[in-house]
Amino acid sequence: xxxxxxxxxxxxxxxxxxxxxxxxxxxxxxxxxxxxxxxxxxxxxxxxxxxxxxxxxxxxxxxxxxxxxxxxxxxxxxxxxxxxxxxxxxxxxxxxxxxxxxxxxxxxxxxxxxxxxxxxxxxxxxxxxxxxxxxxxxxxxxxxxxxxxxxxxxxxxxxxxxxxxxxxxxxxxxxxxxxxxxxxxxxxxxxxxxxxxxxxxxxxxxxxxxxxxxxxxxxxxxxxxxxxxxxxxxxxxxxxxxxxxxxxxxxxxxxxxxxxxxxxxxxxxxxxxxxxxxxxxxxxxxxxxxxxxxxxxxxxxxxxxxxxx
Numbered sequence: 001x002x003x004x005x006x007x008x009x010x011x012x013x014x015x016x017x018x019x020x021x022x023x024x025x026x027x028x029x030x031x032x033x034x035x036x037x038x039x040x041x042x043x044x045x046x047x048x049x050x051x052x053x054x055x056x057x058x059x060x061x062x063x064x065x066x067x068x069x070x071x072x073x074x075x076x077x078x079x080x081x082x083x084x085x086x087x088x089x090x091x092x093x094x095x096x097x098x099x100x101x102x103x104x105x106x107x108x109x110x111x112x113x114x115x116x117x118x119x120x121x122x123x124x125x126x127x128x129x130x131x132x133x134x135x136x137x138x139x140x141x142x143x144x145x146x147x148x149x150x151x152x153x154x155x156x157x158x159x160x161x162x163x164x165x166x167x168x169x170x171x172x173x174x175x176x177x178x179x180x181x182x183x184x185x186x187x188x189x190x191x192x193x194x195x196x197x198x199x200x201x202x203x204x205x206x207x208x209x210x211x212x213x214x215x216x217x218x219x220x221x222x223x224x225x226x227x228x229x230x231x232x233x234x235x236x237x238x239x240x241x242x243x244x245x246x247x248x249x250x251x252x253x254x255x256x257x258x259x260x261x262x263x264x265x266x267x268x269x270x271x272x273x274x275x276x277x278x279x280x281x282x283x284x285x286x287x288x289x290x291x292x293x294x295x296x297x298x299x300x301x302x303x304x305x306x307x308x309x
Contacts (some may be wrong), residue, residue, distance in 0.1 A: 005030075005152055006145040009050075009067070010132050013076070013125060015039060016048045016069055031156050033064075036186075040208030046071055047113050051081060052156060054163060058186050060214040062088045065155045068103070068114055074125045076134075077103065078151055080118040085214040085221060092118065093162070113209070121151045184273070184296065185223055185239055189213050196294070197271070201226040201235055217262070222255045233267035234259045240274035245281035248272055252291060 008026065016039065023037040033052040036059050039045060050067040051059050066081030080092045080100065091097075097118060104115035106122065123143065124135040134143040189210070192198040203212040203226055215225035224237035236259060238252040252270040259268040270291040274281065285291055 005149050009148065012037065012048070012050060012067075013069065013132055014127075016044075016071060017127065019044055031153075032160065033156065036190075038210075041203065041210045042205040043208040045208035049114075052159070055183060057088065058183070059083065060085045060185075063091050065120075065152070065159050066114075066117070068117070069125075070107075070111070073107075074127075075137075076123045076125050077106070077117075077119055078121040078123075078155060079103065079114070080120055080155070081114070082117050084114065084116070085216060120155050123148070184241070185213065188224065188273070197226070197237070200229060202229050217255065217258050219254065219258055225255075225259070228269075231267060233269065234263060234265045235269045235271060237271045237273065240272055240281075245278060245284050248274070248281070249284040249288060249291070253288060256290070 012026075021039045021041065021044065023039065026037050027035055029035055030052060034055060036051040036053060037049070039048045048069050048071075051064050052066070053059060053062055053064045057064060061083050063080070063082050066079050068077045068079055068081075069075075070077065080096055082091065100118040100120065102115060103111050103117050103119060106119045122137040124137060124139045126133040126135065134145075134148050135141060136143060188195060188197070189203075189212070192203055203210060204215070205211065212225050213223075215222040222236055223239050226235050226237065227233065228235060236252055236255045238248060238255070240248045249272070252272055256268050256270045259265050268290070271294060272281070272291065273294045273296055275296060281293065285293070
């Protein structure tokens with residue numbers, strides 16, 4: 001399996017040299033982990049990445065193995081990644097954090113992004129017409145494809161042991177639906193243009209980096225902050241996850257107040273995304289203006305297998 005990885009990684013690196021931001025042709029899973037890839041949104045990102053996460057984590061809230069490609073220095077980092085936004089309940093063990101340099105320490109200067117993640121391996125990349133060569137950080141030793149694949153296998157297996165993830169030899173579609181409610185947010189973002197929300201609202205993107213998801217404020221993180229395509233006013237989107245209707249309504253209106261004051265947007269609106277529209281939520285919104293509710297649905301399809309007769 002790992003022998004196939006170098007083909008995917010080479011494809012990823014070649015694509016970073018183009019303006020192609022699509023990632024639909026890449027696998028959705030790898031070695032029993034969810035595979036997430038980003039080349040940027042709207043415009044190419046300065047640091048494209050490949051992350052390997054568990055079903056209950058999000059790229060914006062978790063810790064995970066990740067490839068980070070720093071275009072300016074043609075450096076590919078395989079890192080012990082740490083989310084830049086929301087902290088997860090766990091993180092990498094102390095023995096990893098105390099024995100590995102952060103990205104900031106590795107480069108000897110403040111980096112554009114991901115400076116707090118820890119370096120596992122660092123490679124210098126050289127492109128030719130139809131081939132990619134991997135060198136060590138001093139650019140003295142050419143590294144074999146087997147070494148590159150083995151490096152990933154090692155960090156992934158250690159990660160899975162750390163989280164007690166058992167290997168599953170039979171591929172499943174559990175990641176194609178909302179295995180955990182936390183995956184709903186990632187699903188919405190990754191499928192934005194195909195949702196009802198994407199028809200009317202646009203994601204906030206700067207320099208190819210998505211700002212909408214887990215939008216940072218001084219009072220917390222907005223699940224998703226977007227703009228109306230016609231009016232350019234902000235829309236606060238909050239997901240009702242394991243909390244009461246009162247808490248959800250209070251949360252969305254609090255962030256609407258922050259946007260109104262801090263971003264000087266008097267026309268800010270709110271959206272709550274919930275699994276069901278209950279009476280408590282209905283009454284809680286009775287006197288709240290400019291807040292709408294969307295209900296999400298998970299669609300399962302069973303197809304009869306017709307064997308050879």
